[in-house]
Amino acid sequence: MNVSSTSSSTSSSSLGNTDLQGFGGLVSGLNRDDLIEQLTKSTTNKITEQKQSITKKEWQQEAYRNITDKVISLEDDYLTFSSGGSIKDADLYEKSILTAEGDDNATKYVKASGISDMTDYINIMGVKKLATAASVVSGAKNTDAAITTTMNLNSKxxxxxxxxxxxxxxxxxxxxxxxxxxxxxxxxxxxxxxxxxxxxxxxxxxxxxxxxxxxxxxxxxxxxxxxxxxxxxxxxxxxxxxxxxxxxxxxxxxxxxxxxxxxxxxxxxxxxxxxxxxxxxxxxxxxxxxxxxxxxxxxxxxxxxxxxxxxxxxxxxEDWANYLEDKKLTIKFAGESNTITLLTSSDKDEVLALDEDQRADKIKSIIQQKINTAYGENKIDVEEDENGNITFAPHDGKTNLMITSSDAELRSNLGISENESTRVNLSGSIYENREKLGFGAEMTEAQLDAALADFSINGNAVTGLTSSMTVGELLTKINDTESLGVKATYMSGTNQFALIASNTGSGRTITLGTGAASTIFGGEGAQFNDGEDAQLTYSYGNGVTQTVSSSTNTFDLDGLSVTVSGTFGYVKDSNGTLTDTIDSSMSVKFSSKADVDGVTEKVKKFIEGFNEIATLVNDQIRNRPDRSYKPLTEAQESEMKEKQIENWNEKAKKGLLYDSSVIRDMSNDLQSVFAKLLSSGYDYKDFETIGITFSDDYQDGGQIKFDEEKFKSAMETQPELVSKLLAGDGDKKGLAQTIEDTLTPYATRFATRNGNSYGKLVEEAGSSKIPLMSLKNNIYKQIKDMNTQIENLQKLLKTQQDRYIKQFSGLEEVINKWNTQSSVLDSIYY
Known part of the structure; x- marks a missing residue:
């Protein structure tokens, strides 16, 4: 189907409702709007042609960018060192996968990475100790045998x-x-x-x-x-x-x-x-x-x-029986958490049916029974203290018990904070936990604030602490203060606080001031431990051993990075103490091999990406455009079915860049990649050996063929050859660099590599990957100029339409006058 792109395919007027502007042919009988459309047809056709030109430019821009973005993606994924293994990097083809060999009780503690000429000779004879961080562990904190509430069932x-x-x-x-x-x-x-x-x-x-x-x-x-x-x-x-x-x-x-x-x-x-x-x-x-x-x-x-x-x-x-109806309390005990409803509606009715002096005991009995149902008997006791307040206590007097509620009002009536505990409550304020933290029960909030003002670790002050802060917030404050060089934690199982240095190794200690930090983290029973270095002994298999230390558990041995996670190799005496004697049967050696599968997949994807670019470029210069197919106008699309529009546009987009000298130059350069490699001294047979060859189809635009099995075989037996051909050999550039040099003049993310230019393709049409160039490219400027021309033509069209409307309106008035005069004369005559 061939539709003229300039002919009008609709009878609708471009003038809108012009009956409102003067006379619209009521007297003369002329179809004014059609006549004006014919008189302004030259201008409307020019507008249509400009719009079609803009559409075609947008298509061309899209076609350019499709190629450009793939070039930059290829650069990003395979040709930059930030991509996680550039194929230009010779190390990619080295024997980088190391396996620890020896007794399983030793190898399980050793991991290694890196590339070294000494890999085959290094023996890890033993690890005497691991690196540790300086630490402070407080003594066990005070605990309450019970959680005492302010719920006095004899009050309200x-x-x-x-x-x-x-x-x-x-x-x-x-x-x-x-x-x-x-x-x-x-x-x-x-x-x-x-x-x-x-x-x-x-x-x-x-x-x-x-x-x-x-x-x-x-x-x-x-x-x-x-x-x-x-x-x-x-x-x-x-x-x-x-x-x-x-x-x-x-x-x-x-x-x-x-x-x-x-x-x-x-x-x-x-x-x-x-x-x-x-x-x-x-x-x-x-x-x-x-x-x-x-x-x-x-x-x-x-x-x-x-x-x-x-x-x-x-x-x-209100009465407790009414208040506690449907109120829920969450209890955590011995690692188990249950939520109980304190009183149901029937429980309440049962309580209120009793005399007032019996109600308190009944409420307490109901709550005890529900706890027994949840945890078993003799686990948690519900009692009254000497003041008549309800208490919750572990029956054995030592298991951690915690109670809480999401209902702030209920917590207020019970006089508890969130996650109230028989041990330190991280959700409770420092003041509420003051006794458990080591401060006196008689201490006021003001006195505690004053104590917290003197809080320092390793000579650095922690500021902004108040008694109203939760214990959890205190720990967070310490952990967020980098200058302290420590991390703080609470060990609920033993009810102790600990400070651990951020870095391992000897020469590091943790000091506490004389203020609140010492009270919470130090005090009676506190243990202060200095950091220690890790110690490892190795040899080159020649009987000569060397012992090295590290502040971390990672050692640099002749280019190998060896990380250990346990001790082995040193003989213990009868008391279980390590001696300086080494059991050579526990030594660990390393075998190395190249990452055949990983490298093969990366090179395969790289070549596929290059071939995709070559195909896109080749299609543009091999497909001649059919100039009879121009972009459709809105009027034309309204008369066509969706499939017809799709077919039409497919033909209209054919060969969009056929006349582009940039694309033709790029095509020639892509087909010359192997010629450049061979001219620099490489042997084509070597490329055949590793499974990479130039396509023998001269019409495919310079695609590269990849034999995966041959490449894997070469990686296993001749990784050095693979490295030379792909990553380069001395001054000779390998395949990767040659392809990058070929593509960079056309598109690159790094303008400094290209004379401060992002490439010819980017300058022509921009790129979604380089937002800076979205408004700085030739096609954008051309489209902008075309839109300006359309605006000028639309103004001209409006002027022409207004002039013709005025002329036709004048004609209507003249004819109307003639008709009036003729009617008068006719009446006189008759």
Missing amino acids: ATSTTIIAGTSKLKFGHYDTTSNSFVTDGSFTFPASYQDEETGKSISIDYTMEDKEKLVEQLNKAIKQNGATVGNNDLSLEFAYDSATDKLSLRAVDKDGHDATSSSETYKITADDNILSALGVDVSALSETDKKQGITFEAYNGNVATNDKKFSETSVQE
Whole structure:
């Protein structure tokens, strides 16, 4: 199918609805729009031709880049040393795979890599010791026999009147037409928010005594999740006055500035319970206020003038039986974790059916039974202390016990921190763990802060420590302070802290100051260990041995990198102490071989990549373009089926670069690769020996043939020959360098190799792999000029259309006048 690329294939007008512009042939009967299209056809054809030219240029750019990107990929993957084994590197073909040979009880501890002329002679006679890092291990920390809670079953539990996930404030306006409140924004009180530094989810405890902290958490949640007050530019913010114990609301702009005065058109509404919980005197609100909402100013005025306190309105007391219903506690004991529901609905009913003086024992009994079901009897004891508070204790008095809950309010009622433990609790604050860390129980937070201000390891201070930080955060702070040169950890199994030097080897010690670091990591029973060097003995098989030391467990032996992971070879005396006597039967030797499979696969892929480039280039210069197939216009595509369009474009894209002198030069250069190699002194038979030859088909554009089996055989028997032919021999460039030199003038990532040019192909069409050149290439500039020409032609077309419309409109007016005069004359005559 051959469609003329310039003929109009649609009857639709290019003028749009021109009936709105003057008279459209109503009087004269002329098809004005068709006539104007014919009169401006020369200009519209020029626009169409320019658009087709742009399409063809874009196709050419794509064709260039297809070749260019493959050239650069070949360079990236096989010809740069950062590619993980450049085929230009002679070491790639060396015997680099080393195998330790000898007694299995020795070879399992030895690994080696590298290339050395002494590989076949080196014997590892023995390893006397491994390198160790300096370390400090604290004595076992104090442990509590029980976890004591503040859950006194003879008193009341404290719960919040603000229900997370349910309690909601609504913002909006009152619609007098529908007589209803229209919600434009809302805020639901959240159960948690995300800590910006750690990314950890922080549960919000609405019963906490520190209301200032509570309000701070609420505002963080708003910033993370948003809470518009109706105007998307304004957000909600809580403000707490600790002096008056009042909670107010305000609207803030995006910069955090108070904009309450500009939000007066937006009102607040909520159910009576949440308003009361926030400190509003609901009885002072009229029914109209409740229905239509109140302004921020009215809300804050109500809160400020009544006698309610936020610390009182936001919490309430209730019976433990009611409070514990459906509350869950997670218990970890002896490596097992279970979550129990403290009281079910039926449990609660059973408790409340008893007299008040019997309820506490019943609740304790129910919880004990559930723990027994989870872990067995006589594992964890639920008791009361002398103050009536519930305690949880391991029955044997020593197994680690931990309790926690995701419910911050429940933790508050129990008086525990996250992951409360009979041992050090990494999730608890330093202050909460002060006794277990070695500080006095009577120490105040202020005193502990002062102690933490003097915290140093290896003479370097750790700053910013506070008693409110968790123990886990303390360890993280130490590990993140590189100047200390240590890593800190807590060993829960033995309830000890440890500091380990970041580097192994002798001459390294860990020192603790006299402050808090010594209290936590030192103290009674602490062990200080200096670092030691590794020690290895080897020989060249001549009976002469040498003993060498290393600060790491890796040794450099004549170019070989030998890493050891255990001791062997040295004889022990009757006490199990190593002597200086070596058992020669435990010596380890090395055999080496080239990485035949790895190198073969790499060279195979390299040649396939080169052949792919040669094929693309060859196709462009061998396929003549059919100039009768031009890019389709939108109008033409609308009349064709998808398959027809595909077939048409396939023919239109044929030979896009046929006339490119750059592609023809590149084709000639690709076909001359072997000629360059042979002219530099290589023997073609040597290439045949390693399975790499020039294709005997002169029409395939210079492809290289690769015989995988021959190449593998050559790698196993003549790796030196493979290296010379591929990586080069002295001043003679090998196949890899010759191909790189051939391709670099056309495309390269390294402009400095090419006279500060990224190559002829890149200069012509750019490359997706070199973004810098996306707007700095010849085709881009040509397309840009063509678009400018189209803009000018479109302006000319508009001018021509407007002129013809004006002329036709004038003609219509003249004919209309003639018709009017003729009608008058006719009426007079008759």
